[in-house]
Amino acid sequence: MRKRLSLKCCLIWFGIPLTVWLTFNLFSWHLKLTADWNQPNRLKLRAKKTLLVRKDSLKKENGGESPKFEQQCEALSEVFNKALVKRYNVTVLHSLGVVLSPEDQKLRDEGYQKFAFNALISDKIGFHRAVPDTRFPKCRDVKFPSIDLDASIVICFFNEQPSALLRTVHSVIDQTPPELLKEIILVDDSSTLDDISCQIETYVNQHLKNVKFVRTPERQGLIRARVFGANHASGKVLVFLDSHCEVNTDWLEPLLLRISHDPSTVVVPVIDMINHDTMEYQSSPLVRGGFNWGLHFRWDQLPASMQSDPELGLKPIPSPTMAGGLFAMRKDYFHHLGEYDLGMDIWGGENLEISFRIWMCGGRLEIIPCSRVGHIFRKRRPYGNPAGGDTLIRNSLRVAHVWMDEYKEYFLKQRPQAGHLDYGDISDRVSLRKHLSCKSFQWYLKNIYPEQVVPGQTNNVEIYHHFPRNQLRKEPVIIRHGQLTHVDSSLCVQSEKKPYTKKALLTLAACDTKTLDGQKSQMWYETVDSQLLLAQLLCLDVESGMVGKSYARLMKCHGNGGSQAWTWTDKGETSLLYNPASGKCLTVTAATEGGNLFLDLCTGTKEQAFRLS
Missing domain, CATH: 2.80.10.50 (Trefoil (Acidic Fibroblast Growth Factor, subunit A))
Known part of the structure; x- marks a missing residue:
């Protein structure tokens, strides 16, 4: 009898708690993957909390808010910002990238194979980090008035590295005033890495209240996935970001302020570079978007007339085209302008198509120098078209036939293989152009991009050179x-x-x-x-x-x-x-x-x- 009672007691007092503990730990282990999914070391959030506590203390010392109180708070903020930036300087990033074991090597190699950047360092950084304020000094003095707009941030991803994606999300939350952030919409474009996708969804549902996680019923590609995400948005402004970005200080306010002044303006931040090998955040120069006659996007130097402007670095810069990964526009204007060409496949050419459409159909496209967003420029595109074929050239062919009028011949001469491709039905896009009373491509070249040299013609405008994304070559020091x-x-x-x-x-x-x-x-x-x-x-x-x-x-x-x-x-x-x-x-x-x-x-x-x- 005693033996039975003893076993029963053991089962009740030790067996049940042990079962609960094991279940909890197995569930936690399942969520963890390679990054720290619960992120106990939230550097930036901890620093913000400490800063607020110190501000409260200063407020009591000064008997409420006063010029002295504001001065002390500004000084305190500067100290904290410097400390946060120092936390992930180049030396620290290099130490995070050291391969110490075969396991590190495996994680690093698999990261490059799957995601085309250094997943080892990305995981060690985690979901939060401070980045250097790369804005021009004059931008840091700008005071923003109350803005009667809110934004839905749409981030589409396909088989994205979890820590890079969640660092994108957390950087938006960390750096955006709550009253301007309506929501973040994460669009999983039917990722095939199901374990990662499910873990991201679980993390979002458990930890991020203002983030909506939606999944396309089948693989759509970036173009259609963005429209899918936009249709789930409720904010007045749509902000599209790539899934491996980190936003900078006061990044959203300049974009929304410019849109509030002109609802038909589409705005783009300056795109800083995050090194794919070291994860170092690097400042980018002021450039604007262009294209060549093969319909490849390129970065152009600013014309001398813009470079000599005393307000350079503060005022908006009209840009003939945009890179396409990061931009903001009113939601109603996005729908009015025709969203994206849904006849395009997966990726490629959509950035030039929407750029031509904005300018030719009555809108403006501008780069806002006081807004900065870092972006990992990957070594290559780690995924292709599931149906096979070159989506960029097919999509570009649709652009040429809908928007370029007689100038499409220059594209066909540059890409003769495109002449034999089936580019699908474009009748709805032709009708859209007519419905919006859009101007001709000749008007676009003359008024928006006069620097573009037309083959066989001499342009009576200043000629300047395009250059690669890594800036101009310089002599080694x-x-x-x-x-x-x-x-x-x-x-x-x-x-x-x-x-x-x-x-x-x-x-x-x-x-x-x-x-x-x-x-x-x-x-x-x-x-x-x-x-x-x-x-x-x-x-x-x-x-x-x-x-x-x-x-x-x-x-x-x-x-x-x-x-x-x-x-x-x-x-x-x-x-x-x-x-x-x-x-x-x-x-x-x-x-x-x-x-x-x-x-x-x-x-x-x-x-x-x-x-x-």
Whole structure:
């Protein structure tokens, strides 16, 4: 009898609590994935809360609000903002990217394969971080009046990396006044990574009250998914963001203020760059959108007349086209203007189509310099068209036939393969153009984009050049130079061939300080942009590859960082050359003459010890 009673007691007092505990932990583990889904270390929110507590304390000390109180609060805010920015500076980001184990390597490699950016660092950052205020100083002094508009933020995603997506959402919540934020609408375009999609939905439903999670019944592509999301929106203004962004300080107010002045204006923030290898947030220059006759979007320098404007950096910049990933417009105007061309597939060309339509049909398209949003410019598009085929060229063909009139011939000459493609029924878009009384493409070129050179014609306007997204090339600024020496062997790093030979492997050789030829072939120059140039000719680079060793080589310097960025880091008493793009360190295959260099986990062994002197 005692035995039965004892077992029963054990079952009641120990078995049931144990079962509950195990169930809870299994459920928590299921939600966790690779990022910290519950985010206990909410840096920015904690800092904001502390700031509010300190403000309350100051208010009591000053007997209520006063000029002195406001002054102290501004100073306090500045201190906190600096502290937050410092939390994720370049040095910290580089340390987060170090590959310390095979598990780190697997997460990093899978991240590049699935999402085309560094998922290892993205996960370690988490859902909240402060980014540097990249606005021009004059923007920081702007005081915004009360704005009688609210915004629905529409974010569409397909197989997106969870921490990048949720950091996008949290950055909007953290940086947006609640009275202006009607809602955030997350549109899952039928992601095929079901486990990730379900975990994101669960997290949103449990933690984010002002976020609606909706899912398309089947894969629609970005274009139709955005219309799907817009139809679920209830705010007066639609703001479309990509699923891997981070918004900056006072990002929404300038957009809404401009729209409140002119309801037919579509506005775009300045798109800052988030490095796909290091997750570093980098300021972008003021540029505007253009296109070439193959209907590829490009960034153009501002004409000299705009660059000399004393109000540059503060006033709106008319832009012939937009990149398409980030923009805002009134919801009623979006519907009035015809939303998107639903005959387009997946992605591509929709940004030029809506840009032409805005200008030709009575609207304006402007870049707002005081609004900044960071965007991860991925290494490639990690997904394609499930039905196969090039959606960009097919969509561009629809653009040409609907909006370009006789100028479509220039597109067809640039892309002759497009002439044989079926571009579908465009009758509804032709009717829309007629219904909106839109102007001709000739009018657009003459009045909106006179700088565009028409083949065979000479434009009597200032000609300026377009340039890539990574800004204009610049001469490297040398900070020091010397021989790159492997400490343990006292051998120097040089090219296996002449120092001007591209793709040449690097090797160890006896240090030569006496002959001119030796000095040249072993002299390395370190730049302010973390490049290492041999004989000021070619850069230390690393071949990209998922399998086998990644060997160090000499390549033409491109100035984009990535595989050509090298930073010195210490592990114990060992000084290592760390490559943030790979998360690994420079290593010798053998500490003997003829030994090659490759990248390996940063373990701090003698094979990885170098110095520049």
